[in-house]
Amino acid sequence: MDSKYFISGKSTITVPSKRKIKLNDLTDQKCLYLQTKQLSGCSIEEERKKLPVFNCRDRILKELETNDTLLIMGETGSGKTTQIPQFLLYSAHARNGVIAVTQPRRVAAITIAKRVAQELSTTVGDIVGYTVRFEDMTSHKTRIRFLTDGVLLREAICDRLLRKYSIIMLDEAHERTVNTDVLLGIVKEAQHKRCIQKLPGLKLIITSATMDIDHFGKYLNVRGMYLEGRTHSVRVLNTKEHQADYMHAVLVTVFEVHRTTPINHDILIFLTGKEEIEVLAQQIRQLAKINSVGSSDVRVFTLYSQLAQGKQLECFLPVPLNTRKIVIATNIAETSITIPGIRCVIDCGFVKEKSYSPTSGLDILQTVRISKAQAWQRSGRAGRDAPGTCYRTYTKEEMLSFENSAEPEILRANLTSTTLQLLALGINIQDFNLLDSPNVKCISNAYTTLENLGAIKSAKLPNITSLGRLMSQFPLDPKYSKLLLSAPTFGCMEEMLSLVAVLSTENIYVNPPDKMELATLAHAKFKSKYGDHLTLLNIYKCFEKTEKTKLWCHDNFLNIRNLIYARNVRCQLLEISTKLGLSFNSCGENLDSVRKCLITGLFGNIAVLQKDGEYLTITGRHRAKIHPSSVLHGSYKPKCVIFAEMVLTGRNFLRQVVEINSEWVEDVVPFIKDLSYINIEK
Numbered sequence: 128m129d130s131k132y133f134i135s136g137k138s139t140i141t142v143p144s145k146r147k148i149k150l151n152d153l154t155d156q157k158c159l160y161l162q163t164k165q166l167s168g169c170s171i172e173e174e175r176k177k178l179p180v181f182n183c184r185d186r187i188l189k190e191l192e193t194n195d196t197l198l199i200m201g202e203t204g205s206g207k208t209t210q211i212p213q214f215l216l217y218s219a220h221a222r223n224g225v226i227a228v229t230q231p232r233r234v235a236a237i238t239i240a241k242r243v244a245q246e247l248s249t250t251v252g253d254i255v256g257y258t259v260r261f262e263d264m265t266s267h268k269t270r271i272r273f274l275t276d277g278v279l280l281r282e283a284i285c286d287r288l289l290r291k292y293s294i295i296m297l298d299e300a301h302e303r304t305v306n307t308d309v310l311l312g313i314v315k316e317a318q319h320k321r322c323i324q325k326l327p328g329l330k331l332i333i334t335s336a337t338m339d340i341d342h343f344g345k346y347l348n349v350r351g352m353y354l355e356g357r358t359h360s361v362r363v364l365n366t367k368e369h370q371a372d373y374m375h376a377v378l379v380t381v382f383e384v385h386r387t388t389p390i391n392h393d394i395l396i397f398l399t400g401k402e403e404i405e406v407l408a409q410q411i412r413q414l415a416k417i418n419s420v421g422s423s424d425v426r427v428f429t430l431y432s433q434l435a436q437g438k439q440l441e442c443f444l445p446v447p448l449n450t451r452k453i454v455i456a457t458n459i460a461e462t463s464i465t466i467p468g469i470r471c472v473i474d475c476g477f478v479k480e481k482s483y484s485p486t487s488g489l490d491i492l493q494t495v496r497i498s499k500a501q502a503w504q505r506s507g508r509a510g511r512d513a514p515g516t517c518y519r520t521y522t523k524e525e526m527l528s529f530e531n532s533a534e535p536e537i538l539r540a541n542l543t544s545t546t547l548q549l550l551a552l553g554i555n556i557q558d559f560n561l562l563d564s565p566n567v568k569c570i571s572n573a574y575t576t577l578e579n580l581g582a583i584k585s586a587k588l589p590n591i592t593s594l595g596r597l598m599s600q601f602p603l604d605p606k607y608s609k610l611l612l613s614a615p616t617f618g619c620m621e622e623m624l625s626l627v628a629v630l631s632t633e634n635i636y637v638n639p640p641d642k643m644e645l646a647t648l649a650h651a652k653f654k655s656k657y658g659d660h661l662t663l664l665n666i667y668k669c670f671e672k673t674e675k676t677k678l679w680c681h682d683n684f685l686n687i688r689n690l691i692y693a694r695n696v697r698c699q700l701l702e703i704s705t706k707l708g709l710s711f712n713s714c715g716e717n718l719d720s721v722r723k724c725l726i727t728g729l730f731g732n733i734a735v736l737q738k739d740g741e742y743l744t745i746t747g748r749h750r751a752k753i754h755p756s757s758v759l760h761g762s763y764k765p766k767c768v769i770f771a772e773m774v775l776t777g778r779n780f781l782r783q784v785v786e787i788n789s790e791w792v793e794d795v796v797p798f799i800k801d802l803s804y805i806n807i808e809k
């Protein structure tokens with residue numbers, strides 16, 4: 128494709144080899160919100176007082192005196208997440224314990240904690256702190272603790288009554304993550320038990336801008352409370368016509384906005400995933416050089432879950448004057464967070480959603496339309512600190528066919544991990560009163576997997592075993608906890624700790640597009656002929672032996688931040704393993720033990736080579752190829768492999784693959800009865 132994109136004429140951007148999109152294809156539709164005063168230029172204290180929620184302080188505190196549970200609905204950006212915990216801080220309700228505020232995503236928990244600490248003129252870790260998986264920024268002084276819903280659920284395993292807390296606020300309840308849904312039931316039960324046992328009370332507050340308040344109200348047996356007041360106006364524009372290529376439509380819109388709006392109006396773009404985001408970031412950077420507007424500059428940031436945490440937080444920092452910040456994100460930026468400076472949102476209208484297929488037993492990642500609630504949340508990001516505009520690259524008519532809200536995760540997720548956590552709490556998921564009951568087949572699949580992992584005695588009589596209890600102590604998927612618990616028997620605990628830590632980390636490879644060959648050459652030094660897992664282990668071992676890690680990572684095209692993160696995760700896993708009394712041993716150079724041990728947890732992810740060169744998976748009997756990013760991609764095709772994940776797109780690919788001997792499978796996991804087809808190629 129011709130790389131010379133350019134701006135031509137007054138209202139048209141032409142992208143050679145593609146059709147033209149005119150600016151007036153984007154027609155002004157209607158205002159979503161009433162416009163109020165602009166807040167910029169005020170001190171933080173003045174800004175806080177102007178937030179709509181500020182006027183509702185007394186009402187909220189009064190309601191809490193007579194009710195143990197509050198269901199609060201208020202506009203996005205009205206101040207629910209940042210202000211309500213501060214109202215509670217010095218109230219009588221908070222005297223007996225910490226205030227917990229859950230978020231579905233770690234980036235939200237971290238950035239909101241920073242903002243609230245700033246508003247209270249303190250530092251994170253003092254009165255205000257956060258806890259996300261593998262990172263705790265709290266102290267004995269912490270009174271308001273932002274944490275992911277997963278972390279709070281894990282804490283409930285140690286203390287089902289959540290005695291540490293006086294108030295629990297479950298924020299962004301409309302997202303309906305499995306963890307928040309389960310927590311609703313757990314906190315309700317804790318309230319009840321604390322009351323019976325005459326322990327200090329526990330208040331529960333559920334907040335959202337777009338939840339189905341009737342459904343929640345019925346389940347909790349409370350009435351909803353609406354917080355009136357709106358923040359800044361957001362002008363919403365839809366395309367006049369259907370856009371077959373939304374990436375193109377987004378690109379055109381970016382440059383039109385860049386050309387026509389003041390340079391301090393930053394842009395937030397919603398796309399579906401890492402690949403799309405990186406492609407668009409590259410295109411914008413290249414085009415910005417050619418199409419510079421006056422002496423202005425653009426800075427492009429990306430924000431998606433696989434990005435290292437430090438990188439994720441970069442877009443929250445201010446950029447120099449005369450520079451426009453452009454953030455390209457997945458739905459990770461859809462709720463809760465405020466990226467300072469954003470005045471324009473461009474929404475592609477799609478999201479990548481993970482769902483579990485109960486028939487095939489596999490997780491599938493697919494791109495689907497967002498819901499109306501998600502579209503509202505996305506547009507809301509444009510009006511956080513001033514009035515803004517949201518460009519939707521889909522028509523108003525198209526939006527009519529969107530669902531009102533996304534399907535609750537509990538109805539489409541793999542429930543193995545949640546089922547085990549609940550069993551550790553003494554709860555059988557089948558008998559637990561949830562907001563929506565999960566699919567029966569998903570539950571029975573979860574039980575079968577847990578039985579095969581040795582976490583429960585039988586899928587028919589799901590009693591947790593002592594191994595299952597140990598598994599629930601690790602903040603990991605049960606498959607990976609099992610690897611750590613089996614490793615001492617295989618004599619490879621040191622190696623498995625390192626491997627599980629690296630697998631819990633985002634990509635450690637750096638592959639700059641302009642230095643691809645050099646990077647491939649550097650990575651080849653660590654290659655294990657058996658596959659990706661042992662290659663990762665080689666890298667981690669060398670990293671630990673190296674003194675000048677920064678230089679070494681640079682020379683070897685490896686991501687130092689992610690490797691340091693892996694080291695930190697390893698320390699924490701080691702700490703838990705020590706507490707559980709696991710023995711530490713190393714297999715040295717005999718890495719066959721590591722490969723054998725992998726079968727104990729990942730037996731569901733075995734695939735066998737077929738005559739035509741493709742692989743057949745043991746679970747779901749899918750045909751797939753080895754992903755090009757694997758070190759096993761190429762001419763040599765092992766007969767039997769274990770993979771970390773299967774990506775189901777147009778073509779199926781196995782990611783992170785390692786060779787195993789088919790004979791080992793019967794020894795290690797004899798309960799897998801139907802192994803006949805493993806020997807097809809013999």
Ligand SMILES: Nc1ncnc2c1ncn2[C@@H]1O[C@H](COP(=O)(O)OP(=O)(O)OP(=O)(O)O)[C@@H](O)[C@H]1O
Pocket residue numbers: 178201202203204205206207208209210238239242335336358462463464465466467507510511512
């Ligand atoms: N990190 C931040 N930097 C600057 N301003 C912020 C930050 N976080 C919040 N704010 C300001 O506080 C306002 C209220 O944010 P808050 O997250 O409390 O709203 P909310 O009602 O919880 O929104 P949502 O429903 O979208 O989560 C924002 O609109 C913004 O003006």
